[in-house]
Every structure is written in structure tokens, then in C-alpha cells.
Amino acid sequence: MSDYQLNLNDNRIVWGKEINVEPRIGKSPNDSIRQGAGSALDWNLPAGIYRAKEVVRALDPLLEAMLVQLGEPVNGDPAVLLDSLQANLAISGRVSSLPLGPLALEDKAGVELTAQAVRIGEQLVSWAREMNAEKRTLASYGPETLGQLEFRSHCYGHALIPDAVAQVWGPFGGPRIMQIYNEYLHQMVLLRDALLPFANWEQVPFEVKEHTEFKGLRFLEPAREVFLTQLLGKKLTHKSIVQYAQSVVSSGLSAAGYGFQYQLGTVLPAGLGEPAGTAARYLLKWHPVQTIQAEETQDMAAISFDYEYDDYYAAPRTDAGSGTPGNKDTLPVSLGEIAGPNVARLLPITASDRTTLRLSLELDGREFSVDLGQLFRGHRFMYRPEGNDNADVAIVKRTSVSLHSAADILALSGLVTNTDGIHFIPTDGNELVRWALLGKLYPENVVILDNGHPEELEKAYVSGKGFGTQFLVL
Structure with a gap:
């Protein structure tokens, strides 16, 4: 196995050993349609490793069975049934299963997850339409088998658009059709909600085990209920997102840090490998890498990654010092071209009761x-140069300006802070250094700049909490 790496412009982040999960995706010896009670046939998601698209494919037999039993094409219209699915997966409207739109969530986590819900819902419906148009399920099973599908779906919460109501409950429909359609909708909703934490949701592999007491993805219902209660109640934290993600991929972990390893890879915050100024702050990203090495005879262990400091407020702090005096009129400045780095490594530190990871890089000849x-x-708490509506009232005027080299800041112990003033740290646009500084600076009033133009600096000066020292990173 080779080292896994992420490319960040001209830079790389390297760690662990790359793994290949492709041979395990969608491989199951069992069929989704199998013998049920009596003469009827039942449906369940076969045990196996899935990605989102494979789950949609395994759900297509439900849609095809409905159409056969309705008498497609005369009485069953797939467009109507799929339009109702689309309305269920939308974030607004009368039949929305997750009405995030009307809530207008303004917290950063809520904004990111709202956009996720839209993206995922639209793609799931697009795949469902494509798969239904191919009619592979009908060709594989035949109308006689699909016509025997019948089961009880224990869920009552999914409303239908009027045209779908007319079709499902019309003269050729009834309770039997509704039970199948209800399960189809519910499994799609569960799939959409399960993938909300992941920026690269289409790639995330997760394990599904068959249970006698519930079908398909219903094993996620308890964790989903907790997660959505926090989301809709605007009490969602990064830790709760990680905890939910651990349940989705069946990691077996109960305690949650900021990321984790499970049998099919590593999950870390999505910002890793992206520009710090624009990267998602709360979403996660799956990586095909074994971060913590296991013995060759063992499976990958499920491991939670912990913060070095559980409470950053109680972490040791070091004063940044006076640096080189400067003034606002001369900003931005460069303290000389940074010698590297173009490669950073993630280094695991495993103790008896916890595992932490460190980002290691070489800068100006020092490690x-x-x-x-x-x-x-630090990335979640950082600010962007967006100004402050209450600048004239709430902002404590900062007059002194100090210039610091990134290497000098990174060389200090603990978390770096100061008592007052503006502290300017140029990085020559090196994203690895910018990220490293976010892990070193005390996470209060740290502003990440894009270009240092006068207009941006004026907004930056009044960004943040409006009091205390301010660090500007360019």
C-alpha cells in the first residue's frame, strides 16, 4: 500500500496507507426480493457495503413493483411517483420531509447542511429517474415476480403530491401499493439524511447489515432522530455531526472527537486539502486511507481522533510578543519569501486511552x-473580512500593528495570543502554513485574508468579536 495524499494547489498532505474499497462495493450474494410470508414476496436491502448510488439501485425494484401492480403504462405513471419523491426530498413545500428552507438557518452548520440536503436530494432523484428509465429491474425479475411483492411498511409520515395520491389510492391502487411506495420514500429519505454530514457523500462507503426487525436503512432511525432534533432545534455542534456520521457508517464508536477511522477508511473535517478561507467548516469528508496501522492479520480498527486540548480555553497560552512594529498604512507587507513547505504530514500519536493527530511541516529550515x-x-472559529454592522458602537479601536513571521508564531508553545493590537502574519499564500497557524493561534479574532487589498483590510479591522487582540493571516 502506498502513502495516501491530498493535493492542495502546489502542496500535498500525506499520511497513512491508501486502501482500495472498490472490490467490496455493492457485492452481496443475496437478492433484494426474497420469499416473504405466505405466497407473497418481500424486499430488503441485502447485507453488504454500499455507496449512495448502489442503494438507489437496490430501491428501484420497489418502484418497478408498484408500476407493474398499477398496470404501467396505462395506470401507473413513473413520472408522477418520482415527482412526489422529489417533493419529499425538497427542503420546502407541503410534503417536504426536511423543511430546512422555511427555517432559514443562519448558523454556519445549518447553512452547510441545508445546501447539502438540496444537492443530495436532487442527485438521488436524478439517479432514480435514470434507473427507472433503463427498466433493468423489470428485465431482471419479470412482471410476474414484481407483481407478488407485498409487505407492511411501518411509517406514516410521508405525504404525497395530489397526482401521486390519485394514482396510489386510485381504482388500481390501494393499501398494498401504498405500503410499497411508503417504504420507497422512507428509504430514500433515510439515505438523504444519512449522507448530510459528508461533503463527498457520493463516495462514502458504509455497511448495511440485515435485521429481522426492520428493513434496509431503518437501523439509522434512532441516530437520525437525535441528529435532526439538534439540527432543527439549532443546537447542532461539530461533535454531534461526527457522532451521527459514526453511526451512519456503522463504526461501532460511541465517543466522538473531531474525526475517526473505521473499517472502510478515515473521516475528517472537509476543510483538509481545501483553501482555508473558503473550505466548509462543519461538513466531513471520507478518505480511502488507513490512518492508524493495524497488524496485517487484523481488520482496520475503529478509532476516534481526540483533541489535544479538550477545552481550548484551558489550554496553555503564550504571548505572541511585540514582533516588528508596523502601521495600517503600510499593510500588507511581506517579511521575505517563505522557504517551503510544499509537503505536510499527519502524524498519529496513540496513547493507552486516546489518539491524536498532528500536522507536521518544515518551514524556514525548522520542523x-x-x-x-x-x-x-481554529478553522471553525475563524473570521473572514466581512465587516461588522455595529462597528461604530461595539468595536474597540485597535491602534498598534505588529508584524510576525509565521515561523516565529509556530515556534511558540501552547496557543498563541496577545493582549491588544493588530498582529499581521504573512504566509505568501502558502495554504499549509495558513492551516498550521489556525492550529496555533488562540481561536478568537483570527481573520483569514484573501489578498490584503485596502478594502479587504478595512473590513478585516472591524471583523470578529469587536474586542481583544486581532490576528490577520494573509
Whole structure:
């Protein structure tokens, strides 16, 4: 196995050993349609490793069975049934199963997850339409087999658009059709909601085990209920997103840090490998890598990645010092071209009761490392140069300006802070250094700049909490 790496512009982040999960995706010896009670046939998602598209494919027999039993094409219209699915997966409207649109969530986690719900829902419906148009399920099973599908679906919460009501409950429909359609809708909703935490949701592999007491993805219902209660109640934290993601991929982990390893890869905050200024702050990303090595005879262990400091407020702090005096009129400045780095490594540190990861890089001939968890925490708490509506009233005027080299800041112990003033740290646009600084600076009033133009600087000066020292990273 070779080292896994992420490319970030001209830079790379390297760690662990790359794994190949492709041979395991969608491979199951069992069929989704099997013998049920009496003469009827039942449906269940066969045990196996899935990605989102494979689940949609395994759900297509439900849609095809409905159409056969309705008498397609005369009485059954797939467009109507799929339009109702689309309305269920939308984030607004009378039949929406997750009405995030009307809530207008403004917290960063809510905004990111709302956009996720839209993206995922639209793609799932697109796949469902494509698969139904191919009619592979009908060709594989035949109308006689699909006509025997019948089961009880224990769910009552999914409303239908009027045209779908007319079709499902019309003269050729009835309870039997409705039970199948209800399960189809519910499994799609469960799939959409399960993938909300993951920026690269289409790639995430997860294990499904067959249970006698419920079908398909219903094993996710308890964790989903907790997660959605927090989301809709605007009490969602990064930790709760990680905890939900661990349940989705059947990691077996109960405690949650900022990321984790499970049998099919590693999940870390989505910002890793992206520009710090624009990267998602709360979403996660799956990586095909074994971060913590296991013995050759063992499966990959499920491991939670912990913060070095559980409470950053209680972490040791170091004063940044006075640096080189400067003034606002001369900003931005460069303290000389940064010598590297173009490669950073993630280094695991495993103790008896916890595992942490550090981002290690070489800068100006010196080796530095920061806690990866604190790096992501700093990214969530950072500010962008967006100004402040109450600047004239609430902002404490900062007059002194100090210039610091990134290497000098990274060389200090603990988390770096100061008592007042503006502290400017140029990085020559090196994203690895910018990320490392987010893991070193105390996460309060740290502003990530794009270009240092006068207009951007004016907004940056009044960004943040409006009091205390301010660090500007360019």
C-alpha cells in the first residue's frame, strides 16, 4: 500500500496507507426480493457495503413493483411517483420531509447542511429517474415476480403530491401499493439524511447489515432522530455531526472527537486539502486511507481522533510578543519569501486511552507541528473580512500593528495570543502554513485574508468579536 495524499494547489498532505474499497462495493450474494410470508414476496436491502448510488439501485425494484401492480403504462405513471419523491426530498413545500428552507438557518452548520440536503436530494432523484428509465429491474425479475411483492411498511409520515395520491389510492391502487411506495420514500429519505454530514457523500462507503426487525436503512432511525432534533432545534455542534456520521457508517464508536477511522477508511473535517478561507467548516469528508496501522492479520480498527486540548480555553497560552512594529498604512507587507513547505504530514500519536493527530511541516529550515483537532477548531472559529454592522458602537479601536513571521508564531508553545493590537502574519499564500497557524493561534479574532487589498483590510479591522487582540493571516 502506498502513502495516501491530498493535493492542495502546489502542496500535498500525506499520511497513512491508501486502501482500495472498490472490490467490496455493492457485492452481496443475496437478492433484494426474497420469499416473504405466505405466497407473497418481500424486499430488503441485502447485507453488504454500499455507496449512495448502489442503494438507489437496490430501491428501484420497489418502484418497478408498484408500476407493474398499477398496470404501467396505462395506470401507473413513473413520472408522477418520482415527482412526489422529489417533493419529499425538497427542503420546502407541503410534503417536504426536511423543511430546512422555511427555517432559514443562519448558523454556519445549518447553512452547510441545508445546501447539502438540496444537492443530495436532487442527485438521488436524478439517479432514480435514470434507473427507472433503463427498466433493468423489470428485465431482471419479470412482471410476474414484481407483481407478488407485498409487505407492511411501518411509517406514516410521508405525504404525497395530489397526482401521486390519485394514482396510489386510485381504482388500481390501494393499501398494498401504498405500503410499497411508503417504504420507497422512507428509504430514500433515510439515505438523504444519512449522507448530510459528508461533503463527498457520493463516495462514502458504509455497511448495511440485515435485521429481522426492520428493513434496509431503518437501523439509522434512532441516530437520525437525535441528529435532526439538534439540527432543527439549532443546537447542532461539530461533535454531534461526527457522532451521527459514526453511526451512519456503522463504526461501532460511541465517543466522538473531531474525526475517526473505521473499517472502510478515515473521516475528517472537509476543510483538509481545501483553501482555508473558503473550505466548509462543519461538513466531513471520507478518505480511502488507513490512518492508524493495524497488524496485517487484523481488520482496520475503529478509532476516534481526540483533541489535544479538550477545552481550548484551558489550554496553555503564550504571548505572541511585540514582533516588528508596523502601521495600517503600510499593510500588507511581506517579511521575505517563505522557504517551503510544499509537503505536510499527519502524524498519529496513540496513547493507552486516546489518539491524536498532528500536522507536521518544515518551514524556514525548522520542523513544526500542530494538533490537527485544534487546527480544525481554529478553522471553525475563524473570521473572514466581512465587516461588522455595529462597528461604530461595539468595536474597540485597535491602534498598534505588529508584524510576525509565521515561523516565529509556530515556534511558540501552547496557543498563541496577545493582549491588544493588530498582529499581521504573512504566509505568501502558502495554504499549509495558513492551516498550521489556525492550529496555533488562540481561536478568537483570527481573520483569514484573501489578498490584503485596502478594502479587504478595512473590513478585516472591524471583523470578529469587536474586542481583544486581532490576528490577520494573509
